[in-house]
Amino acid sequence: xxxxxxxxxxxxxxxxxxxxxxxxxxxxxxxxxxxxxxxxxxxxxxxxxxxxxxxxxxxxxxxxxxxxxxxxxxxxxxxxxxxxxxxxxxxxxxxxxxxxxxxxxxxxxxxxxxxxxxxxxxxxxxxxxxxxxxxxxxxxxxxxxxxxxxxxxxxxxxxxxxxxxxxxxxxxxxxxxxxxxxxxxxxxxxxxxxxxxxxxxxxxxxxxxxxxxxxxxxxxxxxxxxxxxxxxxxxxxxxxxxxxxxxxxxxxxxxxxxxxxxxxxxxxxxxxxxxxxxxxxxxxxxxxxxxxxxxxxxxxxxxxxxxxxxxxxxxxxxxxxxxxxxxxxxxxxxxxxxxxxxxxxxxxxxxxxxxxxxxxx
Amino acid sequence: xxxxxxxxxxxxxxxxxxxxxxxxxxxxxxxxxxxxxxxxxxxxxxxxxxxxxxxxxxxxxxxxxxxxxxxxxxxxxxxxxxxxxxxxxxxxxxxxxxxxxxxxxxxxxxxxxxxxxxxxxxxxxxxxxxxxxxxxxxxxxxxxxxxxxxxxxxxxxxxxxxxxxxxxxxxxxxxxxxxxxxxxxxxxxxxxxxxxxxxxxxxxxxxxxxxxxxxxxxxxxxxxxxxxxxxxxxxxxxxxxxxxxxxxxxxxxxxxxxxxxxxxxxxxxxxxxxxxxxxxxxxxxxxxxxxxxxxxxxxxxxxxxxxxxxxxxxxxxxxxxxxxxxxxxxxxxxxxxxxxxxxxxxxxxxxxxxxxxxxxxxxxxxxxxxxxxxxxxxxxxxxxxxxxxxxxxxxxxxxxxxxxxxxxxxxxxxxxx
Numbered sequence: 001x002x003x004x005x006x007x008x009x010x011x012x013x014x015x016x017x018x019x020x021x022x023x024x025x026x027x028x029x030x031x032x033x034x035x036x037x038x039x040x041x042x043x044x045x046x047x048x049x050x051x052x053x054x055x056x057x058x059x060x061x062x063x064x065x066x067x068x069x070x071x072x073x074x075x076x077x078x079x080x081x082x083x084x085x086x087x088x089x090x091x092x093x094x095x096x097x098x099x100x101x102x103x104x105x106x107x108x109x110x111x112x113x114x115x116x117x118x119x120x121x122x123x124x125x126x127x128x129x130x131x132x133x134x135x136x137x138x139x140x141x142x143x144x145x146x147x148x149x150x151x152x153x154x155x156x157x158x159x160x161x162x163x164x165x166x167x168x169x170x171x172x173x174x175x176x177x178x179x180x181x182x183x184x185x186x187x188x189x190x191x192x193x194x195x196x197x198x199x200x201x202x203x204x205x206x207x208x209x210x211x212x213x214x215x216x217x218x219x220x221x222x223x224x225x226x227x228x229x230x231x232x233x234x235x236x237x238x239x240x241x242x243x244x245x246x247x248x249x250x251x252x253x254x255x256x257x258x259x260x261x262x263x264x265x266x267x268x269x270x271x272x273x274x275x276x277x278x279x280x281x282x283x284x285x286x287x288x289x290x291x292x293x294x295x296x297x298x299x300x301x302x303x304x305x306x307x308x309x310x311x312x313x314x315x316x317x318x319x320x321x322x323x324x325x326x327x328x329x330x331x332x333x334x335x336x337x338x339x340x341x342x343x344x345x346x347x348x349x350x351x352x353x354x355x356x357x358x359x360x361x
Numbered sequence: 362x363x364x365x366x367x368x369x370x371x372x373x374x375x376x377x378x379x380x381x382x383x384x385x386x387x388x389x390x391x392x393x394x395x396x397x398x399x400x401x402x403x404x405x406x407x408x409x410x411x412x413x414x415x416x417x418x419x420x421x422x423x424x425x426x427x428x429x430x431x432x433x434x435x436x437x438x439x440x441x442x443x444x445x446x447x448x449x450x451x452x453x454x455x456x457x458x459x460x461x462x463x464x465x466x467x468x469x470x471x472x473x474x475x476x477x478x479x480x481x482x483x484x485x486x487x488x489x490x491x492x493x494x495x496x497x498x499x500x501x502x503x504x505x506x507x508x509x510x511x512x513x514x515x516x517x518x519x520x521x522x523x524x525x526x527x528x529x530x531x532x533x534x535x536x537x538x539x540x541x542x543x544x545x546x547x548x549x550x551x552x553x554x555x556x557x558x559x560x561x562x563x564x565x566x567x568x569x570x571x572x573x574x575x576x577x578x579x580x581x582x583x584x585x586x587x588x589x590x591x592x593x594x595x596x597x598x599x600x601x602x603x604x605x606x607x608x609x610x611x612x613x614x615x616x617x618x619x620x621x622x623x624x625x626x627x628x629x630x631x632x633x634x635x636x637x638x639x640x641x642x643x644x645x646x647x648x649x650x651x652x653x654x655x656x657x658x659x660x661x662x663x664x665x666x667x668x669x670x671x672x673x674x675x676x677x678x679x680x681x682x683x684x685x686x687x688x689x690x691x692x693x694x695x696x697x698x699x700x701x702x703x704x705x706x707x708x709x710x711x712x713x714x715x716x717x718x719x720x721x722x723x724x725x726x727x728x729x730x731x732x733x734x735x736x737x738x739x740x741x742x743x744x745x746x747x748x749x750x751x752x753x754x755x756x757x758x759x760x761x762x763x764x765x766x767x768x769x770x771x772x773x774x775x776x777x778x
Contacts (some may be wrong), residue, residue, distance in 0.1 A: 057677055077680040078689075090678035103692070104682035139661050155683065 004068065007033035007191055008054065009158060013063035015049055023049050025215040027063070031193065033158075036185050038194045038202040041212030042238070047195050048210075051161050054193065056080050067159065074270070082158040083152030083190075087167055089144045091136040097123070097147050098132035104155040122154040125184060142173045149181065154189065159304065162194045166201065178204050199239050202307075203227065211235050227285075232272060233358040236283040238258075243276050243283040249273050256352050263323040267298050267352040272359045279360040284350055287326045291340075293349035300349045303327060305342055315340065321348060411756070421526040424471050426465070428455045431524045449499040452518070453490065462485045463476035476517035482506045529750035534558070554734070554751075561730040563649055564720075565713035571653040572660040572709045573702065579657075580701070582663035585673070598661050606655065610722045613651040616643040617723065621764050643725025651719045657713055660705035667701030703770045711759050731755060 008031040015024040024046040031037050037113070039047035052058040054065060056077030064071045072080055083104075093102050101119040110118075123129050126146035136144055145165060152160050162181075166174045182205050185192050196202055202209050203223040210220045211234075219235045220227060228235035233244070245266065251258040257270040259282055268282045303321035314330050317340055321327040329348070330342065339346065369377040402453040425432060432452035438444045467489055473480040489505045496612065503509045520542075531537050535552040538544050546552065579598065583591050601609055616622050624638045631726060633639060641647055680691030717732040724733070731751065738748040 002642060035375075055681055057680075076686075077677070078683050078685055080681075081683070084675045084678065084681040086678055088672060089673060090672065092672040092675060092678075092693055103679070103684070105683065107684045107688055162683075353478065 002084070004033045006030040006066070007035075007068055008193065009065050009066040009069075010050070010054075011066065013050075013053065013060045013065060015053060015058065016061045022061075023215055024060075027215075029210060029217060030200065034189045036192045036194065036205060036207045037180070038196060038206040038209045039212055040199060040202040040209050043197060045212040046215040047210075047212040048163060051163055051193060051195050053058075054159075055082055055084050055161055064202060076163065078319060081157050083155065083157035085145075085148045085152045085160065085162040085165045089148040089165075090135075091144055091147055091151070093136055095136075096132065097128070097134050097136065099141070100136065100147060101132075101151050101154050101333070109156060112352075118154055122150040125188075126150045126180070141169055142177060143168065145177060146180070149184065151155040153188070154314055159191045159193065161238075162192065162198055164302065165194075166196075166198075172199070179206065185188070188299075205238075211238060213238070229271075229285065230356065230358070232279045233283060233361050236358060239278060239287050241328060243284045243286060243324070244361075245284075245322065245324060246280065247280060249276050249278045249280055249357070252276055257357055259357060261322055264301070266301075266322070266355060268355040268357040269353050271356045273357050280357045281359065281361050283356045283358055284343070284354055286330045288319045289327075289329055289348050289350040291329065293330065296354045297349035299355065300347060302345055303348050305340060305344050305346065307344060308340055319346075319348070346349050379757070411753075413445045414526065414662055414749040414752055417746050418529050418753055419525045419527060420746060421521065421522045421528075423526050424468065424521040425466050427459055428452065428518070431455050431518065435519055435522065438515075438519070440512075440516055440519055443499075443510065443512050446497070446499045448515070449502050453493065453498045453502065456483075457490060458485065460490065461648065471521065472517060475520060476514055479517065508562045515589060530754065532747060533751045533754050554731075557729070557731045557734050560645075561732075564645065564652070564728075564730060565710050565716075567649060568652045568713045569710045570655060571649065571704050572657050573706060575653070576657055576660035576664055576705065577698075577702075580668050581659050583661070583665045584668035584671075598658055600657065602658050606718055608721045609653055609655055613647070613654070613719075614642060614723055617647055617650065642723050644727045645724075646728075647723035647725070648728040648730075651723050652713060652716060655719060656709045658730045659708045659712060663704035664698065665703040666725075667698050667704075671697050697768070703766070707763070707766055710762065714762075715755060716760060 008029075010027045010029040013024060014022055016022050027046075027050065029050075039050060041047045049058060051087075052342045053060050056075065057070070057280075060073060064073055066072065067080065067082075092103065095103065096213060098119055101122055102115050105118060107355040110150075119132065120129070126144060126149055128146055128150070131139070131147075136147065139147065148165065150163075165181075166177050171178060179203055181192075194205065196204075196309070203226075206223055208220060208222055209226050211218045211226065213234050219231045221229075223315065226235065227239055230239060236242050244259055245259065247259040247261040247266075249257050249270075250260040250265065252270055252273065252275065255269070257268055258274065259266050259268050259280060268280075273280045273285075301321055303319035305317055306325060307316075307322050309316040309317035309318075312333070314332050317331055318325075318330040319327040319329060327348075371377050371380045373380070393602075401689075417776060431448060435449040436443065443453065456468075459468055460566045465483070469480045469483045472483065484545070486502065486505050493501050508514055512598065520538075528537060533554055535547050535554050536544055537547060579594070583594055583598070585591075586594065614621075618624070619638045619640060619642075621642075622631075623641065627633045628635050675693055675697070676689050679693045682687065684692065716730060717734050717736060719732050720728055720730045721736070724730070732755070735748045735751050735755070738744045738751070
C-alpha cells in the first residue's frame with residue numbers, strides 16, 4: 001500500500017471571523033499519509049484556526065479541505081473520524097479513565113469485549129495499564145495528557161490533531177512526552193497534525209514543519225532544512241538564533257552577491273533577491289561564524305567583544321561587528337584557549353554560502 | 362523507655378501536647394467569640410421561635426387550668442358511667458369562678474370543639490347556676506339540661522385533661538381522635554387540609570419543573586454568550602430580583618385578568634372569542650405562571666454558575682470522538698450540570714412549598730396553598746396553636762425532602778456558586 005501524498009489537503013483556504021480581517025489567507029497545504037506535520041507560529045498566526053477547520057469546529061470562509069480526496073467542509077465534526085488532543089486535555093471529569101477511553105468506542109456501538117480489548121491496548125500503549133478505574137482528577141498532568149492521547153487514538157482515526165498538548169506541563173515532563181508521542185507516532189503510523197508555538201518541540205518531533213505567520217504558511221519543510229535554509233527573514237528569525245545585517249545589493253552574479261551595509265560590505269548567498277539596488281536582510285546562524293578561522297573563508301571581519309556569557313557547554317559572545325552590536329557567537333566549550341575577553345578585537349570569518357540574503361524586514 | 366519516647370517535650374520541658382493545647386486555646390476562644398454574634402442571632406431568630414412554635418402547637422393547658430378542681434376529682438373516675446357527686450361539685454365550683462370572671466366563654470368554645478352542642482348546655486348552666494343551693498350538685502346540674510345526664514359530655518371534659526395534645530397535628534391532616542379515643546378521619550366534606558397539602562406539593566413540583574425547563578436554556582445561553590451580550594441577559598434575569606415581590610405579583614394580576622393584556626392578545630390573534638375569555642387568574646394557572654416567573658432566578662443562578670465552569674472544549678472533545686451533538690450533550694454536558702440542577706431544584710422547591718404572597722393574591726380559592734391556610738389561622742381564627750402545628754409540619758416536610766435529596770444526589774454535590 002503506497003502512501004497517499006495528499007492525504008490531508010488544504011486548497012486555497014481563507015478564514016475570517018468578522019468579515020474584515022483574514023485570519024488565514026490562501027492556505028495551501030498537503031500532508032502525506034502517516035506524516036507528522038507541525039504547524040508552528042506565534043500566537044495569532046492562524047495555526048489553531050487551521051486545526052479547528054480540519055477538526056470541523058470552524059468552517060473555511062473560502063476554499064476546501066480534503067481528507068483522503070473527499071471534501072469535508074460540509075461534514076460535521078463527529079462524522080470526520082479525526083482524533084483530537086486538546087490543549088487542556090478535555091478529559092470528561094465525571095467518567096473514569098476507562099470510560100473516557102471507551103466513549104468513542106461506545107458511540108460507535110462496538111461490542112463490549114472489543115471495547116475492553118481496545119481500551120486495554122491503548123492504555124498499555126501510553127504505559128497507564130491499571131489506571132482504568134481512576135478519575136481524571138486523581139491523575140497528574142502528565143498522566144492526564146497520556147490519557148488524552150490514548151483517547152484520541154483508541155478508535156483508530158486516520159488523522160490525529162494535537163493542539164499544543166504539552167503546553168501545561170513542566171519542562172522535563174514536556175521533553176519526555178515529546179519523545180513518547182514521537183514513538184507512538186512511529187509505531188502506529190497515524191497521520192499527526194500538531195500545533196505548537198515551541199520551536200524546540202517542533203524541531204524534535206516533526207517530519208515536516210509549516211511555519212505560520214500572519215495567516216500564511218511561510219515555509220513548509222523538514223526541520224533541518226527549515227533551520228539551515230530559511231526562505232525568508234521571518235522564518236530565519238523565528239527558528240533558532242540569528243544574526244542579521246540590513247543592507248542593499250550592490251552586485252549580484254552566479255550564486256553570490258555583494259551587500260553594501262552602512263559600514264562595510266559582505267558577500268552573501270542570494271535567496272530572495274534578484275537585482276542590484278534591492279534592500280535585503282542577511283541572516284547568519286551564530287554557529288556558522290568562526291573565530292580566527294583556519295580555512296580560508298570569503299567573509300573576514302574584525303569585531304570588538306562587548307559581552308561574554310558563560311553557558312556551561314558553550315560561551316555566548318556578543319560582538320560589535322560592522323555596526324551591528326547584537327552579533328552573537330556561540331563558542332563551544334573546549335580546552336582550546338581562545339582569547340575571549342571583554343574589549344578584545346577578534347577576527348571573525350564565515351562562508352558566503354551561510355550568509356543568506358533574504359527579504360528586508 | 363517506651364513511655365519516654367511517647368511523651369515528647371517542648372523546649373521548656375512541658376509535654377508537647379499540653380503546650381500545643383495552650384497555644385491553640387487562644388485561637389479557639391478568638392474564633393468562638395467571632396462567631397458568637399451569629400450564633401446568638403441564630404438562636405434568637407431561629408431556634409427559639411421554632412421551639413416556641415412547637416410548644417404552642419402541643420400546648421393544651423388552657424382548659425386544664427380553667428378546671429383544676431374538676432380534673433383533680435376526675436382522676437378517680439373511670440369514664441364508664443356518670444361521674445360521682447364530687448366531680449359535679451368540683452365542676453360547679455370551677456365554673457362558678459369562670460362565670461364570675463367572665464372567662465367562661467373560652468371554656469364554652471374549647472369544649473364545643475370537643476363535643477358539638479356543648480356551648481348551649483354550658484351557657485344555660487351559666488345562667489342557672491346563680492340560684493344553686495349548697496349540696497347535691499349532681500341533681501341540680503342534671504336538672505338544668507338533660508344532656509348533663511349523657512356521659513359523653515363528661516368524657517369530652519375528661520379528654521381535655523392532659524396539658525399536652527397532638528390533636529392539632531391530627532387536624533392538620535384532617536383526622537381527629539373521637540369520643541372513644543380512636544384516631545379517625547373527619548367526614549369527607551370537611552377534608553380541606555389534605556387537599557391543600559397535596560395541592561401545595563403539586564404546585565411546588567410543577568413550578569420547579571417549569572423553572573427548570575425554562576432556566577436551563579437561559580443559563581446555558583448566559584454561560585456561552587460573549588460577555589457583552591451575557592451581561593445584558595444577566596440583567597434581564599436579575600431585574601425581577603430588584604423589583605418588589607408585591608409589584609411583580611400585581612403586574613401579573615394586570616396581565617392575567619379577564620380583561621387583561623394576555624387575554625386581549627389571545628382575542629386579537631383569534632385564539633379565543635371575546636365573549637369566552639379564559640380565566641387565568643384566581644386559580645391554579647395564575648399561581649403557576651406568577652410563581653414560575655418569580656422563582657426563575659433561583660434556578661438560573663445556580664445553573665449558570667455550574668455551566669460557567671464547564672469547558673467548551675469538553676463538548677468539542679465529545680464531538681471529535683464521534684458523538685452526535687445530542688449524545689455529547691446528554692453524556693457529557695448534562696451530567697456535569699447535575700450539581701447545579703440539584704441546587705436550583707432544591708432551592709425553588711423549598712421556596713415554592715412555603716410561598717405565600719403570590720398564591721394569596723393571584724391564587725383565588727383553587728390556587729391557595731398551605732401557607733395561606735397557616736396565615737388564615739394566624740390572622741382570622743387566631744388559632745395560633747394550629748397555625749404553629751401546620752408550620753412545623755411544613756418544616757418537617759422540607760427536612761424530609763432535603764433528606765431524600767441528600768440520599769439520592771448528595772448534598773455535597775450542590776453548587777450554589
